[in-house]
Amino acid sequence: MAVRRRFVPDFDPAFGDRPLADALHDIVIGRWQGVRDLLHTTGDDWPLRTHRIRLLAHAAAGSSAAEIWRAAEPDRPDAAVLSAATDVVRAFQRVIATGRGGAGRARLDAAVRACLTAADAHPADPMPWVSLLTVARLYEDGVPRRELRGWWDELRRRDPYNVEGHVQLLRYHSARWHGTHGRMYDFARDAAGASPPGSPLPVLVQIARAEEYRYVADAAQGRVVRGFDQHWKHELAIREIRRTWERWVLWRTDGPVAPQEIGELNYLTHAACLAGLRQEAGGLFTLLGTRAAYLPWAYTGDAAEQFTRWRAHVGATS
Secondary structure (H helix, E strand, C coil), rough: CCCCCCCCEECCCCCCHHHHHHHHHHCCCCCCHHHHHHHHCCCCCCCHHHHHHHHHHHHHHCHHHHHHHHHHHHCCCHHHHHHHHHHHHHHHHHHHHHCCCCHHHHHHHHHHHHHHHHHHHCCCHHHHHHHHHHHHHHHCCCCCCHHHHHHHHHHHHHCCCCCCHHHHHHHHHHCCCCCCCHHHHHHHHHHHHHHCCCCCHHHHHHHHHHHHHHHHHHHCCCCCCCCCHHCCHHHHHHHHHCCCCCHHHCCCCCCCCCHHHHHHHHHHHHHHHCCCCCHHHHHHHHHHHHHHCCCHHHHHHHHHHHHHHHHCCCCCCC
């Protein structure tokens, strides 16, 4: 009699991107050559490149790999782009450790200058502009509207449907940072509506719903919030999940889900589960297989337990 194996979600930080995983390991052991080779072979596949640099920067923030590479090859554009993204991650880590305002304006200004230098070094690359939209959140009063708009326009000139850039600006407009729930949803819905079929951008609406949930839950500190039990499953929430399914998932080409889509696919799966849409959730779990992301599952409980329990609840198989 065959023994049924217990399902275990895979929280692989590289989301199944093996070349990226090898480069992340190189950073851990103090080598930068693998990172250089990875970014060279990635070329101008902007969604994949943005995904890879973002995760490389998080790994490099705890080492000196980015600085050593920049010093060894000061004229290499990729080294400048990764170094700037790493500076932004470190500024965020300082804020997490010390609180809002803890990064210091001088540090933030230095990160902005690094991003602009990287943009000059690699004019076609959208990533420096993604990094600028990311660091913008850390300024206590935000950045001037004209400047923010300029960064956004530069990103869109290079990669108009860049998912990470849209996510960063969505969070800038959220109530947690420099906006309101209304501004955040307006941005998400406008971007979703303007996206081409097959683009992941409609999931911005589900990301916005997760951001609102986190904000309200944190503010409530365990108190009951009237009507909040309907947050995930009221009529508009359900309609928007189905719209994302129709505009993104049903238009996807056949084949494995790309690593750069795993994070966003987890947001849609989480929303479908909590909305009670079993059919859609089951299909999404099938697409994901074992590939899980900590967010947004961790917003509503233990991430591994949530992913595993909901997967079993909707009867997903892989």
